[in-house]
Amino acid sequence: MKYFQLKEAQLTGLRNDLHMRDPRQKFDEIYVSATGRVNYDERKLNPDFVSIPPIVVSDTIKRLFKDYQADIEARAVYFNDIEQQKQFVYWWLELPTTRECLHEKTTYGARGEITELVIQAERAKMYHIFQIKHQNQYYWVINLAVAESLLRRGLSGFILEEVRSLMYNE
Template sequence: MNYFILSQDERISNAVEPVGIAQVIKKELLTLDRIDELEELERQFPVLEKNDMLYIDFIEKPIALLSDAVKQLVEKYNPSMPFKAVVLMDMPKLMQTLYWLVIPPKVPCLSTQTEFRLDGTLKKLVLDEAKAAPYSFFQIEGIKENYIVVNIELAESILRRDLRGIRLQKIQTEGRWNDILSVEKAL
């Protein structure tokens, strides 16, 4: 099966940017076992003022936020996925926009072919298909990077819609399907 890293399209220079969210919602709270602690936190944040600001469908930094359209798609594939509402406020325009904080499960699905640099960052990412197969939307356990991964079915659903600001980067995999493709190429 094919998997893709879901990321924000950096070519969009006027994308909306929440301000102060990283100081309130700390990265260490972004785990499934601490999701209840998020209930008590402030969930309204101002945005950095820009000309012609574009409200994209996936904000990657400082924390992952999904637009309502992307959240609904992810929910179809993962009905039990926990989401928390976050409101971004454009004070000069008196506008509020709903986004969703998502905490995907961390899946131990690294292949033995994955390579790391000396500082522990990824040099070559390879997923084990068998370990990743039950999941359509997840993070990878055992790496420093905070990648959100989607399977091909969810990636195709994202691409069929008119969503803005999303990039999908294919991840190399090892497993049954690659073995079958290798045999077919050899024939």
Template sequence: MNYFIMSHDERVYNAVKPMGVSQVITKEMLDEEHIRKMNKVHFQFPISEQNEAEYVDFIQKPIPLVSDRCKQLMEKYVPHMCFKSVVLTDQKQPRQDVYWLIVPPRVHCLSVENEFHKDGTVKRLIIDEQKAAPYKIFRIDGILEDYILISLDVAESLLRRGFTGIRLKKVEKEGVYER
């Protein structure tokens, strides 16, 4: 099976940008246990002011957020994945949109062939397909980066439905060199 890194499409220059998120939700809180504890907490963040902001289906930073439509599709593939609602508010124009903080499970699936830079970041990401095979949407355990990986069938579903703001990059598999 093929896997893809799901990232924000930087070609969408006017994508909405939530503000003040890092002061409320830290990277250490981005695990299933912390998110489930915050079940009764409601998050609302303003977006940065810009002319004609585009409400994309995936916001990668500062935390991974997906649109309601994208969440519905992901739940079909991973029904028990942890999501937390987040409201993005445009104060200039009276508009509020529900996005979902996505917290995929962390999977230890790094290949021994993986290569790292001296600072510990990934130089060449290679996964062990057998360890990743049971998962459709997941994060990689054991690396500094917070990549979200999706399986080929999830990627195809996203592409067929015209989601915006999503870029996909194929991940190498152990023993297969795709240069």
């Protein structure tokens, strides 16, 4: 199976400025929703995938992910532009988190950060969508079926980077 890392596309100058009211807030510290602010400009793109932090996604991506992996939890994040009286809803997702899917051939940089993500195929096959947490960084990984579904919908704000997947003994 092929896997892809879902990353934010750097749309400099095109993306609206989204900001969480409390960027240190944790997923399990909010019950139903969180709020933030946005300086809305209708000439700019409202992407479907934004890494603020946290990573937030549009309703379309949230629904697609839940179709593939029903155990994903979601909290609404409302971004408000007070001046223009507009509100945008994004979703903060809690994906299944695992380190067991990391293959021993994953490479690390001088500061311990992952420089090349390698997935252990037999452990990852139970997930369509998951995240790997390493040193306060989150790596979102999706399988080929989910990647194709995202691309068919013409969504924006992300890039897909193929991740090597190896069997345990490779």
